[in-house]
Amino acid sequence: MADTHQEWLDQLEAESRAKQKSFINGIASKLGRARVTEKPAQPYRGAPDFWQAFEWPLEERIEKFTENFQAAGGYVARLSSMEDVKQFIVNKAQEMSAKYIIRQNQSELDALDLEGVLKGTNVSVWNREPETHWKARAAEADFGIVMADYATAYTGSMTVLSSRDKGRSVSLLPTVLMAIIPVERLKTRLGETLVHFDRAGSENLPAGIHFISGPSRSADIENDLTIGVHGPGIVYALILG
Numbered sequence: 001m002a003d004t005h006q007e008w009l010d011q012l013e014a015e016s017r018a019k020q021k022s023f024i025n026g027i028a029s030k031l032g033r034a035r036v037t038e039k040p041a042q043p044y045r046g047a048p049d050f051w052q053a054f055e056w057p058l059e060e061r062i063e064k065f066t067e068n069f070q071a072a073g074g075y076v077a078r079l080s081s082m083e084d085v086k087q088f089i090v091n092k093a094q095e096m097s098a099k100y101i102i103r104q105n106q107s108e109l110d111a112l113d114l115e116g117v118l119k120g121t122n123v124s125v126w127n128r129e130p131e132t133h134w135k136a137r138a139a140e141a142d143f144g145i146v147m148a149d150y151a152t153a154y155t156g157s158m159t160v161l162s163s164r165d166k167g168r169s170v171s172l173l174p175t176v177l178m179a180i181i182p183v184e185r186l187k188t189r190l191g192e193t194l195v196h197f198d199r200a201g202s203e204n205l206p207a208g209i210h211f212i213s214g215p216s217r218s219a220d221i222e223n224d225l226t227i228g229v230h231g232p233g234i235v236y237a238l239i240l241g
Contacts, residue, residue, distance in 0.1 A: 101123045
């Protein structure tokens, strides 16, 4: 029996390591080989050269992104201009009887001018008015509108960053998410997005980096798939250009 608290902790650790060793030895025995005790050599780091050079042409990127995003339950529309984006959102808002819309506080989205078009619909801009409970506003919104920072064709995903003017709640809490993707931000590989964060360094990373691949999906309760439990149940990716 241990005489001191430290000795007792050391004893527990020794017992734990002995059990771990026995467990791993048992696995090695069943595999018919000796237990690996040396760290395996890893001469390569990161993606191989052929993957770094892999890139689809623009039209194929759009095609693959659309295919993958729709396979995850999302919707995709390709639109020529912000005026077309505006009309698309207005039509959907009227179709779904949207009463409240919230959008990111970005200059690109000012061109939508939804406030002047959607009569009877309250349109708010994130963090533009002081002393407002913005999370609550986003939670009660029918539509959330954001500009995607990046998009990846191979995975069918959009990347949305958060900041003071780009609250994460705008993309995570409303019932319907409208994410606008300027076509030049649509890349082939996820690595083309991740490299920006590597270059920025940990001290310059945004508060939130969100990868969105279709609507919220959850199957953690008896493997019963449900849509929209932890986020928007309807997600539109609007490819601009």
